[in-house]
Amino acid sequence: MKWLVCVVLNVVLLLAALNARAELTIEITQGVDNPTAIAVVPFAWQGAGLAPEDIAAVVDGDLARSGQFAPVGRADMLGRPSTAAEVFYRDWRALDTEYLLVGRVSVTSQMRIEYELFDVLRQTSVYSGVETGPVNEARMLGHRVADAVYEKLTGIRGAFATRLLYISVTRVPGGKDYSRLTLADSDGARPIVLLESREPMLAPTWSPDGKQIAYVSFETSRPAIYRQDLATGQREQLTNFKGLNGAPAWSPDGNTMAMVLSKDGSPDIYLMNLTTKRLTRITRHYAIDTEPAWMPDGKSLLFTSDRGGRPQIYRYDLRTGAIERLTFEGSYNARARVAQDGRNVVMVHQQGGRFHIALLDLVTNRTQVLTSTELDESPSIAPNGSMVLYATKYAERGILAAVSVDGGVKFRLPAREGDVREPAWSPYMSR
């Protein structure tokens, strides 16, 4: 009767197999995308006296301004841990915090910041790192910590440890205005005046390595393009042509500069080889061609032209010389700037008589208006493509404002004296 036993066993096994069912799979295809709650605990200062800089506040501010994080207020914190051993996850879970950042700051010859990021829900350490640098660069070190946290949690490189260039103008009643070319941190802090003049300055721009800048200055009573080394302060005048000299734009490889010159008649786009200073004219049209902007691959340029009657964005292919119109929505689209992904283009877009900043998606060809203020101008996109800085008017003054590329987050940069205009966001800075 052994075989019978075998049969019974087989039957049992088969029944067991029958019981093992396909597991239910539930699909989640939507979400709500709320900002992530993070607690940035004040970093412990391991030195005498007061800490030279509140690093945690810098990180906190950066993350909050990105719009993707909702930092927990310090007053709500139930503890001030600075090491992994001091972290009680329950305290932070009670605040509905998803992540927790703690750190320690010390100064010997250099400032040293050690920090660690924790996942409160899973009660694990996500990332830990160290930043070192000169004490007077403390804020920049804080921005670097914010960059690391941002990249870890969003999957996108952070752009807080970058800088801004802008022109501020102080009105002098009955006299000539003061113009200042200013360099500041990405949060508007630590402004440094690079150049001061009673003649206008325009169109500041960055070299792709972030070490040089170029701008237009009227200091010789007519517009000329200059480039300046940030470390040495050394200046070089690149153009001195009759008529318009403007809108310099470095090529992504750093060897060529696109610019607008009107020396041969109407304003057209030219390329200057920065080593030989030789010029190549790339557009020839009786209409105005201006505001060149390079595509990140360096193979084509966008520019504004009113050859169709109204200003619109066109693309010039450097290999074929073909020119193609890109914008068809609205009667005014100008001053394009391309994100590093080569897909998102920000520009000034007129809608209902007002000037807004709009985003043009080069793949879908959809235009999305990002701002709701009027008289918005000079958009400049962050190197990670997440935020757009632009100039606008607020309380009769020119100020800088920023908006996220999805239009969800808007904020104004701290107001300074005078009118602020023409911001230029730097590329990623090498250390």
Added chain:
Amino acid sequence: MPAAPRIVVRPVLATLVLHGLMLYFLTANWAGSEVEVTRVKPAPRVINAHLVDVSDFKPKPKPKPVAKPKTRTKPKSKPRPVAKSKPKPAAKVKPAAKPKPVVKPRPKAEPRISEQELAAMARADLSRAMAEEEQVRATATAEEMAASYAALIQQTVVNYWSRPPSARNGMEALLAIQLIPTGEVVSVTVLKSSGNTAFDRSAVNAVEKAGSFPELQSLPTREFEKTFRRFRLLFRPEDLRY
């Protein structure tokens, strides 16, 4: 010699029976698994149909009319006495607020008796409601029930899912979830990563933040064990900008 055929016959019989059974169960199994697959597939469709019901009437998604009495027996029993015999609501002046002129004569009628009667009626009502519910529960197919609760889980997780900016439409992260009968999540593991750690983490956090699905407590144990003890969540965004 006569023994030889017997030796042959037995194993032959055994193999025949075994193979026959194998074939039968295999085919049965195939049919069964097919049913399983179709059952999983239509779930999203049913989900959409039931979504509103589920959120509106948390305790019971499908058998609406019966689901209410289970958790709230009182509101059910109140209106019924009104329909049956008017004197009863007199005891409870509140529900009988509508027929004001009727309220006055009521106190004269003996409230004690009517109260006892009311209690009896309520009890009878309750048992009837429960019987009814039992019936509906039996008729409500297991699939529909599972689909409704799946919809509930889905909606809860959606409300907690905050995608990182690096998320793109079409990314896929498959998670394995384990629940205990209280509806509490006891384990979340990534079965198939999307390749983007921030995206995976956002998916796990959505489940962790949801924490538990207490509504599953009202699910019969058998259904719970069958479908929700362990299940999978596929995170595949479709509503992002790109």
